[in-house]
Every structure is written in C-alpha cells, then in structure tokens.
Amino acid sequence: MRLPWRHPLLVPVVLCALAVLAARPTDAAEKRRDGADPGISAQVARLYEDAAVATQQYEKGRQEAEAQRARAQRLEALLDRERRDIAVLHEDLGRIARTQYRDGGGLPLTAQIILAGSPEELMRGQQVFSQANLAVNNSIEKSRRAEERLAKDEAKAVAAWQSLEKRKAELAALKTDIEQKLEEARGQLQGQADTSVAAGACRGAVRLDQPPTQVVGGWVAPVETYALSAGFGSGGSRWANRHTGQDFAVPIGTPVRSVGAGRVVKVSCGGPFGIEIVIEQAGGYYTQYAHLAAVTVDQGDQVVPGQWIGQSGTSGNSTGPHLHFEVRVTPELGSAVDPVPWLAARGVPLG
The missing domain is CATH 1.10.287 (Helix Hairpins)
Structure with missing residues (x-):
C-alpha cells in the first residue's frame, strides 16, 4: 500500500x-x-x-x-x-x-x-x-x-x-x-x-539608512527590479501629446535610485507628476523621477550612483503604482530625450 x-x-x-x-x-x-x-x-x-x-x-x-x-x-x-x-x-x-x-x-x-x-x-x-x-x-x-x-x-x-x-x-x-x-x-x-x-507641500526628506552600493561604470537603472510599461513617445489619452519618459511598473514603496552622480535641483509635490525629483547629472543632462510616495533627499543635495533618493508610488496623474523616469536636456518639461538608449549608452541596458 x-x-x-x-x-x-x-x-x-x-x-x-x-x-x-x-x-x-x-x-x-x-x-x-x-x-x-x-x-x-x-x-x-x-x-x-x-x-x-x-x-x-x-x-x-x-x-x-x-x-x-x-x-x-x-x-x-x-x-x-x-x-x-x-x-x-x-x-x-x-x-x-x-x-x-x-x-x-x-x-x-x-x-x-x-x-x-x-x-x-x-x-x-x-x-x-x-x-x-x-x-x-x-x-x-x-x-x-x-x-x-x-x-x-x-x-x-x-x-x-x-x-x-x-x-x-x-x-x-x-x-x-x-x-x-x-x-x-x-x-x-x-x-x-x-x-x-493635495496640500502642494512636501513633508521633507526622510533620511533612511542607505544600503551599500556597488556601481560598475558609474550608472545604474532607477529601480533594481521592475517591469517596463509605457515607453518614450507612446500615445494615449493620459498624456496631452506623447509620453515623455519611460515607466517602470513597481509596487508602492520600491526604493528609487539616482541613476548617476549629480545634484538635486528640484523636489516638488503637486501637479500631474505628484511628488517628483529632478537631478542634474554629469554632461548637462537632467533626470526626473515622478509619481513618488516619499523622498529621501532635499533640494541642493549631492547624490551618488545607486543612492536611494525616494520611494515609488502613484501620486499625481497616475493610473497605478509605477516610477515615471525622464532624461532631459534642461530641468524643465518639454526637453526630454528617450531614456532607454540614453541609459544603454552608459552601460545600463533595460529589459
């Protein structure tokens, strides 16, 4: 038996x-x-x-x-x-x-x-x-x-x-x-x-213990584990013209990283991007991290590659938890370039 x-x-x-x-x-x-x-x-x-x-x-x-x-x-x-x-x-x-x-x-x-x-x-x-x-x-x-x-x-x-x-x-x-x-x-x-x-005012940076980072080549993806969703140039009713960045589908609270060394030039709460951070990177480029749930840096802070700068969320004009990531030639909206080949050229292929 x-x-x-x-x-x-x-x-x-x-x-x-x-x-x-x-x-x-x-x-x-x-x-x-x-x-x-x-x-x-x-x-x-x-x-x-x-x-x-x-x-x-x-x-x-x-x-x-x-x-x-x-x-x-x-x-x-x-x-x-x-x-x-x-x-x-x-x-x-x-x-x-x-x-x-x-x-x-x-x-x-x-x-x-x-x-x-x-x-x-x-x-x-x-x-x-x-x-x-x-x-x-x-x-x-x-x-x-x-x-x-x-x-x-x-x-x-x-x-x-x-x-x-x-x-x-x-x-x-x-x-x-x-x-x-x-x-x-x-x-x-x-x-x-x-x-x-809703108040249009950020709570300020939450200083969290940073994990040890091992960055090869000086650049990383903005999140460690992800699924790519809406890409640069995508059309749809959610955007006035075309999608200006690359979306990373991640759960709320996922640590968001600075893709490279730079200086925080903007931290804001309100508007279509919700809670967002803009960092001036080497070479005159700017990276934006939007729809966050929290930030761990303040305007003027210097950051290093892989440093946690915030936590992902679904704030602002967002249909679900994700990180909206842009690469710009100026700090302002309207100067974005496709972030996928931009990161690939710096040794960070996405996929």
Whole structure:
C-alpha cells in the first residue's frame, strides 16, 4: 500500500529569511538628522531592504528543501524494495509449506516410525523433516525482521513528509503575514503622499539608512527590479501629446535610485507628476523621477550612483503604482530625450 504523502514540495524559500522581518516593529528612535520621524517610510524601506537580503539566501534554502525532499523520496524507494522483499519471503514460506505437505513432512513422528521401511529411511525422513522445519523457522524469522524494519522505515517516511507539510504551512503563514503588513504599510505611505500632493507641500526628506552600493561604470537603472510599461513617445489619452519618459511598473514603496552622480535641483509635490525629483547629472543632462510616495533627499543635495533618493508610488496623474523616469536636456518639461538608449549608452541596458 502506498503512503499518501507523496507530492511536489513547494517552498517559497525567500520567506525563511523574512521570518524576523515579519515581526520587527518600527524603531521609534530612528529619527531624521534634522529631527523628523521617518515613520512609515522607514518601515517600508526596511521591508524592501530585508527582502533584498533574503533573496540572497533563496538558493541555499531551495537546495536544503530539495535535499530534504530527496531524503523522503529515498525512504519511499526503500519501502518499495522492502515490500517486494517481504512479498518474496511470503512466497518462499508458501512454497516450503507446500513441499512439506507433499513430502509428508507434516506426519507425526509415531507415524513416521511405523511407516519407515528401515532405520536408515527413518533417519533420512527425520533429517529432511528437521531441515524443512529449520528453513521454515528461518524464513519466518527473516520475514518478521523485515516487517519490523518496514514498520520503522514507514514511520520515518511519515515523519519526513509530515515535517515538509508543517514547514509548508509555516511558510504559507509567514507569506500571508508579511504580505498583509507590507500592503498596510504601502497604503499608509501612499496616503501620506496623497495628503502632501493635495496640500502642494512636501513633508521633507526622510533620511533612511542607505544600503551599500556597488556601481560598475558609474550608472545604474532607477529601480533594481521592475517591469517596463509605457515607453518614450507612446500615445494615449493620459498624456496631452506623447509620453515623455519611460515607466517602470513597481509596487508602492520600491526604493528609487539616482541613476548617476549629480545634484538635486528640484523636489516638488503637486501637479500631474505628484511628488517628483529632478537631478542634474554629469554632461548637462537632467533626470526626473515622478509619481513618488516619499523622498529621501532635499533640494541642493549631492547624490551618488545607486543612492536611494525616494520611494515609488502613484501620486499625481497616475493610473497605478509605477516610477515615471525622464532624461532631459534642461530641468524643465518639454526637453526630454528617450531614456532607454540614453541609459544603454552608459552601460545600463533595460529589459
């Protein structure tokens, strides 16, 4: 009979590293250098930062889970072999019993003495009888040991699959918990952004701990993980003329990075772009980051490639969470160039 626990193992390994994150509260003592409380912005930023660390452990966790699944499958294979061996033992017992019956091995000793033609014949019969009994006893003992071993191995297999089921349930619970917390934090962050845009006044920069950056070539994409949506020059009812930038579809709160070294020349809250940042880059170009939920820089700040300058959102004239990114030859709207080949020429292909 087959064990009922055989199934593919589904392990969202990233969640193992998020267990601590799911329970970690916002540190009320974490303050801006100028005294402002980063609040929900810091909480969302930490969620993203810890998730990035967790993804580095994904492969290790997946390999460990696969090894555990392989061990459980090896136990199943062992059980299959043991079941077949026991079936063979049972066949041997039946064959020995049938042979004894045909050869008179089951006759009482008194009957064998009476029917024996000579002492030699009696001795031979007794020898055959003893050998048959020994074979039966050995087979019974071998079968008993095999069945005991089978029972132990079945218990091990059950425990292995139950362990996997328990871990899967724990991971599912963690996944649900972190998704709920992140969704709530995103909602609060965007709510603060909408309030700022409606008032036409920014809350000011939220100074967050910056992750270590390793930039090759001096340029990076404005977000680390993304899906490209509306491109430069796209037409549509949402824009007065043509789309002037490249949109990156990302969730609310995604860290937004400066694509290169430069100086912040504009931070504003209001109008069709919602919360936006404009940075003067090397070579006389300007980059714009719009529809943000929060900013982490102030006008006049110097920034380095890969530095977090804000968090994505859906403020202003936006139909959903995304980053609107532009490259301009002046700080103002109307001087945009296609940002995709511009970044590609600087060693940052998008796709």
